[in-house]
Amino acid sequence: MRLADALGVTRDDVVAFVGGGGKTTAMFRLAGEVVETGERVITTTTTHIFAAQIALAPAHVAAAEATSASVAAALSTHRHVLVIGATDAGSGRAGGVSLELFRSLRGWFPGVCMANEADGSRMRAFKAPAAHEPVIPAETTLVVPVVGADVLGKPLDDANVHRAELVSALTGATLWAPITPEIVARVLAHPDGGRKSVPAGARVVVLINKVESLPDRAPARETAERLLREPAIHAVVLAAVRNEKPVLEVWTR
Numbered sequence: 001m002r003l004a005d006a007l008g009v010t011r012d013d014v015v016a017f018v019g020g021g022g023k024t025t026a027m028f029r030l031a032g033e034v035v036e037t038g039e040r041v042i043t044t045t046t047t048h049i050f051a052a053q054i055a056l057a058p059a060h061v062a063a064a065e066a067t068s069a070s071v072a073a074a075l076s077t078h079r080h081v082l083v084i085g086a087t088d089a090g091s092g093r094a095g096g097v098s099l100e101l102f103r104s105l106r107g108w109f110p111g112v113c114m115a116n117e118a119d120g121s122r123m124r125a126f127k128a129p130a131a132h133e134p135v136i137p138a139e140t141t142l143v144v145p146v147v148g149a150d151v152l153g154k155p156l157d158d159a160n161v162h163r164a165e166l167v168s169a170l171t172g173a174t175l176w177a178p179i180t181p182e183i184v185a186r187v188l189a190h191p192d193g194g195r196k197s198v199p200a201g202a203r204v205v206v207l208i209n210k211v212e213s214l215p216d217r218a219p220a221r222e223t224a225e226r227l228l229r230e231p232a233i234h235a236v237v238l239a240a241v242r243n244e245k246p247v248l249e250v251w252t253r
Helices: 003-007 023-036 068-078 099-108 164-171 181-189 218-227
Strands: 014-019 041-045 060-062 080-084 113-117 142-148 203-209 235-239 247-251
Touching (some): 003 247, 014 023, 023 041, 023 080, 023 203, 068 099
Parallel strands (some): 014 113, 041 080, 041 113, 060 080
C-alpha cells in the first residue's frame, strides 16, 4: 500500500504534518507518490526547512518570487514544486511561507494536492507543541501527527524528546521515566498536543514511523489501539517511510 492510500489523501487535499520522527521524509514520500499517479503537488513549510531537505524537491520557488505564473511553470516542468520562505545565506536554512501566501497558493491551484510541514522537532522523534505552534493553515483538510516508534522505551528527557517538560505536563509522566505507548498516545490525541490547532472539519490520521526499528511491533500496536479511543483520530498508520514499502499496518475502528 502507498503512503498516500494509507493516509487517505485525495488529489486536492491540503495535508499538514506535525510532530517529530520523520515529517519531512513522509511529506516528500507523499509528494513522490502523488507525482507517480500523474498528478501535481505543492510542498511547503510554515516553520522552516534545511538545505539538505530543500534538495529533496525537484524544484523550489522562493516566497518572494512565488506567483501564479512562476509556480505553474515549475509544476508544468516537474509536477512537484517546493515553496519556501527567505533563505539564510550562511546555513542554507529557509524560513516558512506566510499564511497569506499559503492561501494564495491554494487559490491559484485549487485542484492540486498541497503538503505542509507545520512545526519543527529539532530532529527528535517525539514532541509536544509550544504556545506558538503548530502553524496549520485554515485550508488544511488532513492533519498527520507523526511520532518515531524508536522513542518507545527511552527516557522522557531532552535528549529524546523535543520539549520533554511539556510532554510531562500533558500526561503527568515523570521526567526521565520510560516513554510508554500510553504517554505517546495521550500526547498525540490531546487537543493541546497532536490535535492542537486542527481546523474544524479536518481529518486526523496519526503516522507512527520507524516501526521497523522495533524488535516487536506490540508497543506500536498498543499505541495505535489507545489512539483510536479518541473519536477525533480517524486512523493510525504504522510505517517505515524510508523503506521501499512504507506502510506496515493501517488501524481503523
